[in-house]
Amino acid sequence: MLRFRKSDRCRICRDERALRTCVRRKKDIGWRCCNEMRIDRRCPSECEYTLKEGENSPLPAFRADSITEFNHAIKLFLDLWVSMPHSSLDGKTPLAVASEDGKRLLEWLAGYQYPLHFPINYLLGKLGLEKYPEPEIKDPETIARDYLNAVIAMDWQELRQFSINQDADEDLAQRYAEIIKNIPLLKKANHHNIIHAGIADDGVTAMVYTEINRRYDWTLIFSKQGDGWRLRQQINGTPKLFYELNKRHGKIAEYLSEGKDSQAWEALQESLVLYPDSADLYYYLGIYWQIVKQLDKAKIAFFDSIALDNDFYAPTFSLGSINLAQEDLDEAEYWFKKLYEKNSEDPLVLNNLGAAYAGQGLIEEAKEFWQKALRIDPNLEPAKRNLERHK
Secondary structure: OOOOOHHHEOOOOOOOEOOEEEOOOOEEEOHHHHHHHHOOOOOOOOOOOOOEOOOOOOOOEOOOOOHHHHHHHHHHHHHHHOOOOEHHHOOEOHHHHHHHOHHHHHHHHHOOOOOOOOOHHHHHHHHOOOOOOOOOOOOHHHHHHHHHHHHHOOOHHHHHHHEOOOOOOHHHHHHHHHHHHOOHHHHOOOOEEEEEEEEOOOOOEEEEEEEEOOOEEEEEEEEEEOOEEEEEEEEOOOHHHHHHHHHHHHHHHHHHHOOOHHHHHHHHHHHHHHOOOOHHHHHHHHHHHHHOOOHHHHHHHHHHHHHHOOOOHHHHHHHHHHHHHOOOHHHHHHHHHHHHHHOOOOHHHHHHHHHHHHHOOOHHHHHHHHHHHHHHOOOOHHHHHHHHHOO
16 A cells, blocks of 8 residues: 655545645645536635636636646536536537537637637547647646656656757767666656646746655756757756755855865765756766866766766866877767867867877868867967977
């Protein structure tokens, strides 16, 4: 039998998280039980979740804390609504009119406005009418469900497709799967439920707050890329931790810059528990290993950072630089080429890519990169020295 914390379970179903106090039942309940009650329109007006009559709609308005909750509520209501008589339909029900004259009902429905994410095809299906072709829209909640379903199924190789990471490097893809697979809570996940979701004011960041295994808070952060959303990182806790992230980064960077190795290590270990797939934290971990002169571990940390954010400039530059210093020139060339693909006017990238070529005896190719670097930044001393050395 599943054991729940009595303090946070819904007082009706004893299953979902209790998220709000029901004015009607005087109990703390979850949103599903709230929806199942409020569709009868008997909730008192002082409840903020009671149904509100729409101004230009035959349907009431539903307050909801996520698209998932809204769809659950509206579908429950539509199950009842299709059999309710309407004065504008001569006292007939939508279901009866649909069976007599589907065109008339569609014209009647078209005369109203509907909220975003309204399940129009669900309604048409209940009425026995032909459904409209709908484009597949992947909102953050849908992606969060797909991602966590794949986690529960242990389809670790399937997870990266939902993330911001699209680089063709198979090693990066494999490492991403390994990092996520080794997150303790995700390894034992067997259930998830969306609690709250929303898009930030900037329009390019979204958060989906979930509960895993009916006990643990888990938040997924999404970024807008083009017309779609992609998972950027996850948080072992509530959305509140998202707003603490910059402060934590600042403190770790301060420790590292001041050479406070032990404080930096403690802060990193504490933060990685809360932000287990943070590319920034793995980057700082790489810097830590550099400071304590364990370069092999630094290279692993920088690689992990890139695996978690394929377009992250700083760890890619750092990894290339370590390989360059160690005269692992193929590796250095590989990482600086990746940077060059998207930063072709960066003089530091040009200089280091030239150095990687020169180390392999490709002097003329190297000179082209150094000369280009100096055209962009005439005062770049490393490029000047490299050209002087290879006259």
